[in-house]
Amino acid sequence: MDIEKGSCHVVSECTAARKKAHIETDETRYLHESLRRLKTQDGTLVTFGVSFENDDHVLDTLLENESLKAIYFGxxxxxxxxxxxxxxxxxxxxxxxxxxxxxxxxSRVFFFNSSCDPFGGDVLSPETTVRLFGAEVVPHM
Structure with a gap:
């Protein structure tokens, strides 16, 4: 990453709405493309280490995408x-x-404990994964 040459992409707006507006401008094509790809991603997506605390635009994009069959939130x-x-x-x-x-x-939003070691076992197993608003276990991906 070379900040001097402008290849570092950082958006430091104070609200998710302002972040989204900034991303959708021509000056942030990389971030715009990343958000566009999240809109069209299919299959299964796993988030790890993201709280979505000030990223409503990303969370909205993921939940709007009906091509995602399962979204696992760490x-x-x-x-x-x-x-x-x-x-x-x-x-x-x-x-x-x-x-x-x-x-x-x-039927497609699940949570797992991201404090588990993702490389030291099956953190997405039925024993460690729960459905949205329930303690029901889910099948393997």
């Missing part, structure tokens, strides 16, 4: 921890923004 801590509930609340808010029925996501 969430630090246990399923009864605060981070798990905060992320679920962000998903509810996103559904409201994008006019998406929350029930339509329940």
């Amino acid at each position: 969430c630090y801590g246990s399923r009864d921890g605060i981070e798990f509930f905060k992320l679920q609340a962000r998903i509810v808010e996103s559904c409201s923004r994008i006019k998406r029925d929350l029930a339509s996501l329940q």
